[in-house]
Amino acid sequence: QQQVKQSPQSLIVQKGGISIINCAYENTAFDYFPWYQQFPGKGPALLIAIRPDVSEKKEGRFTISFNKSAKQFSLHIMDSQPGDSATYFCAARSAGGTALIFGKGTTLSVSS
Amino acid sequence: EPEVTQTPSHQVTQMGQEVILRCVPISNHLYFYWYRQILGQKVEFLVSFYNNEISEKSEIFDDQFSVERPDGSNFTLKIRSTKLEDSAMYFCASSVDRTSYEQYFGPGTRLTVT
Numbered sequence A: 001q002q003q004v005k006q007s008p009q010s011l012i013v014q015k016g017g018i019s020i021i022n023c024a025y026e027n028t029a030f031d032y033f034p035w036y037q038q039f040p041g042k043g044p045a046l047l048i049a050i051r052p053d054v055s056e057k058k059e060g061r062f063t064i065s066f067n068k069s070a071k072q073f074s075l076h077i078m079d080s081q082p083g084d085s086a087t088y089f090c091a092a093r094s095a096g097g098t099a100l101i102f103g104k105g106t107t108l109s110v111s112s
Numbered sequence B: 001e002p003e004v005t006q007t008p009s010h011q012v013t014q015m016g017q018e019v020i021l022r023c024v025p026i027s028n029h030l031y032f033y034w035y036r037q038i039l040g041q042k043v044e045f046l047v048s049f050y051n052n053e054i055s056e057k058s059e060i061f062d063d064q065f066s067v068e069r070p071d072g073s074n075f076t077l078k079i080r081s082t083k084l085e086d087s088a089m090y091f092c093a094s095s096v097d098r099t100s101y102e103q104y105f106g107p108g109t110r111l112t113v114t
Helices: none
Strands: A004-007 A010-014 A019-025 A030-038 A045-050 A056-059 A062-067 A072-077 A086-094 A106-111 B005-007 B010-013 B019-024 B031-037 B043-050 B053-057 B065-068 B075-079 B088-095 B109-113
Touching: A004 A086, A010 A019, A019 A030, A019 A086, A019 A106, A030 A062, A045 A056, A045 A062, A045 A072, A072 A086, B005 B088, B010 B019, B019 B031, B019 B088, B019 B109, B043 B065, B043 B075, B075 B088
Parallel strands: A010 A106, B010 B109
Antiparallel strands: A004 A019, A019 A072, A030 A045, A030 A086, A056 A062, A062 A072, A086 A106, B005 B019, B019 B075, B031 B043, B031 B088, B043 B053, B065 B075, B088 B109
8 A cells, every 4th residue: 555656667769749648546545746857866856746636737848637536647748758768756744644655766768 | 165075985794793884974963864775775864862862753763773973063873793694785864853744865884795
């Protein structure tokens, strides 16, 4: 129940294309859903996050879509660029908890 | 822009030795965390710390692990007797407080146990 399932494991997208990464959860106590971007040898960097009271949040080329009834959320990267090539992790945190529960990550490669 | 810093960047130790990993959280943050990432795997929560007490810990954080805020700026993770399976990247993170969910991660310390 504490798991966050992330797919796909890897993704190759053409420059200018849309990258879509999906996550699903079971624990209905989760109330915060961030996405982190990680480059090799670096720590995870907070990219964008959403609370379950909204269905979508957009920041620049990055959009989170959230479906509370399906217990799914996804990251969309519009106009993907080679500089977006990284590993992306979704995560979730319970109301009242402090721990971020991470998905297994998606390695995105954007080809030029 | 303020950031979390960690030292050392890479630590090599022999099995059974004690190691201390150090972190300097962002200065106005009150909640501190340790996570680990075994090579190629997901990031796993170890412990959170607030007001000089452990707030939450995972099953991974057993008696071999301890955390401390020895002064006003540092936050440390001690592994008493390292095992081969402790080899991983260890990330420190901090957040403003409990109600601010945003956690900011440091660059990590790569721990290699031989």
